[in-house]
Amino acid sequence: MAVAVADVSHVYHGRDGAEVRALDGLWLHAAPGELVAVVGPSGCGKSTLLELICKLQTPDAGTLRCAPAVLMAQRDLLLPWLSAVDNAALALRIAGKPRAEARACAAALFAELGLDGFQRARPHELSGGMRQRVAFARTLLSGKPLLCLDEPFGALDAITRGEMQDWLASTLARDPRTVVLVTHDVEEAILLGDRVAVLSHRPGHVVAELQVQLARPRARTDPDVLALREQALGALGAGGRR
């Protein structure tokens, strides 16, 4: 298992001493190479789950066994003073590779990701979709087997988001990794996921798991996709009631 989350609970302590129970008895697993999409209402602890998987926090109860993970947030978090290629190569520089070598590695990936010609552009010169691609290149180049994507396309407009979903699917087809994709967009979860885990309202736990055994590329209008979407929305609605 690349991800094995067993009966995990996590509590935040607010500044006024109030306790916020983010996760409560959550179970989740992912096999190597699998893309598990996690959907849930906002504030259900999805981001907390990713931070636990990335070992940015330790759970209050339960156990987590996960492969080394890298986080990609909704905001691209590109460093404005670095060129696109240097941003993508950040993990390699941190790993101690010389600048020229790190750049060469990142530049090789640029053509593959549809970023050719923008190696030396600064982030502010790129469109939102391109910035997310550079952020994704940075995520891939970390070399970690497990990618934690936290609403990676949430800040994009609908058209760009659709393009980026297709792009992510084809990129992962070429370079398979284990992915935990957190999203509030049920359609995105079904288009991209091998499996969809539906979370309840806070404190979050998994209320339903849907296998998505459909061939790729998947079309939004495919009746099977629509049927799964109905099913996921139903689970989401049921989980919402306490």
Add this chain to the structure above:
Amino acid sequence: MSGRPGARFARARRAVPAVVLAGALLAAWELYADFSGVQEDLLPAPHAVASSLWSNGALVWHNFTVTAEQVVLGLGLALASGFALAIAMHLFPLVRRAVYPLAVGSQAVPIPVIGVLLVFWWGFGIFPKLVVIALICFFPVVVATVDGLAAVDPEQPKLLRTLDASRWQAFRFAELPAALPAALSGARIALAVGVIGAFIAETSTPSTAAYAGLGREIITDAGGFQTPRAYAATAVLVAFAVACFYALALAERMLIPWNVHTRGEKR
């Protein structure tokens, strides 16, 4: 970019409002000095200041080099100590809690109180003056840099940690460059007070020579009914401060080009 004649012309045009305003103020001053009956010892006319500057060129130039050296070296000391202190305060909260109140308090110390002590420690040379300038100038550098270092996007350290960055690498790759624009703003404020800092340094530390720097010259001339020369020396100080400020703005464009770009977008 600066090589294109169009760009140079555009930049020259940006100086027009400042030149017009300065010219208008000078003209008003000239008219007031000529026709109001104010004595020259009280307020010399711009033409008298200019002619004094012309005839005392060698003396003013000599004193200018003395003061300019102090300003440049003193600011260098202030920037180096200010940045170092800010980084230490950022990385070690204990240092921050210990040092911040003292740094604020240091700004309230009237320099003449410690001027003699500094000379007792380090003699009549340039060093005590540099210490005074640094003492006056380091504070804006520290405050701006500390705030800049703390202003890094709170999500950024999380990302860097999942990329296995050490504390030092997070500082080097994210916090330090992110703080650079704020640090340079602090440096600009330091620079603006650096010239008056040199004046205070010269006039509040005992010195062997009466004419050692523009500050000493201004005090001596103003007390000795050499008012036009005091004004001439003051004009040189003012011009020097303005020149330094824009030299730093130029350096800023080279040091933090990404910031200049984003500011350009907002306009």
